Amino acid sequence: xxxxxxxxxxxxxxxxxxxxxxxxxxxxxxxxxxxxxxxxxxxxxxxxxxxxxxxxxxxxxxxxxxxxxxxxxxxxxxxxxxxxxxxxxxxxxxxxxxxxxxxxxxxxxxxxx
Amino acid sequence: xxxxxxxxxxxxxxxxxxxxxxxxxxxxxxxxxxxxxxxxxxxxxxxxxxxxxxxxxxxxxxxxxxxxxxxxxxxxxxxxxxxxxxxxxxxxxxxxxxxxxxxxxxxxxxxxxxxx
Numbered sequence: 529x530x531x532x533x534x535x536x537x538x539x540x541x542x543x544x545x546x547x548x549x550x551x552x553x554x555x556x557x558x559x560x561x562x563x564x565x566x567x568x569x570x571x572x573x574x575x576x577x578x579x580x581x582x583x584x585x586x587x588x589x590x591x592x593x594x595x596x597x598x599x600x601x602x603x604x605x606x607x608x609x610x611x612x613x614x615x616x617x618x619x620x621x622x623x624x625x626x627x628x629x630x631x632x633x634x635x636x637x638x639x640x641x
Numbered sequence: 642x643x644x645x646x647x648x649x650x651x652x653x654x655x656x657x658x659x660x661x662x663x664x665x666x667x668x669x670x671x672x673x674x675x676x677x678x679x680x681x682x683x684x685x686x687x688x689x690x691x692x693x694x695x696x697x698x699x700x701x702x703x704x705x706x707x708x709x710x711x712x713x714x715x716x717x718x719x720x721x722x723x724x725x726x727x728x729x730x731x732x733x734x735x736x737x738x739x740x741x742x743x744x745x746x747x748x749x750x751x752x753x754x755x756x757x
Binding site for chain 2: 532560561562564565569570573577579594618620622623628629630631632633634
């Protein structure tokens with residue numbers, strides 16, 4: 529079985545400050561990891577993914593994430609937060625082949641002006 | 642089309658009624674997924690199609706839920722004899738290639754279903 533944990537229901541950060549949204553995972557085999565963002569009354573939008581290769585992955589809107597195999601983590605980061613980054617962020621995992629994607633429960637990011 | 646389109650955006654039904662939710666994926670996308678997203682939760686997998694073949698329906702919560710994709714493009718999720726616990730947002734997603742887990746999914750904006 530595969531699972532994702534997002535330990536923080538909410539993250540608050542001041543505009544201009546760096547942000548981190550945490551994610552840990554559990555999967556058999558090598559993980560495929562994803563971050564998605566959801567704005568109110570909208571579907572999920574893909575931000576970035578880790579499949580293989582460099583542990584630091586860069587994605588859309590200045591976001592990046594670091595894959596850490598020993599800690600089974602895939603934290604989302606951004607050097608300087610914008611008010612417009614305020615949204616719900618979901619981490620997701622599968623183990624390749626055809627495997628249904630498992631999502632975390634989401635972390636609400638609030639960037640304060 | 643430019644993105645995944647779902648209709649209706651909002652659906653209100655009385656308990657016991659049947660409902661049908663439509664998903665129009667991005668043209669040419671082989672894989673199609675349905676998810677159920679309860680309030681304050683992440684999307685939960687319902688079912689997966691590769692073209693017209695339903696390869697995984699393990700997430701459907703009961704036999705009241707039925708999905709089809711007869712021509713390998715548009716898909717319909719049908720819920721019979723709706724119950725209040727069916728109230729949720731139903732999300733559809735598609736991806737271009739036969740999904741081997743590497744490709745991100747493209748989501749529609751969902752249908753918010755409310756059962757009274």
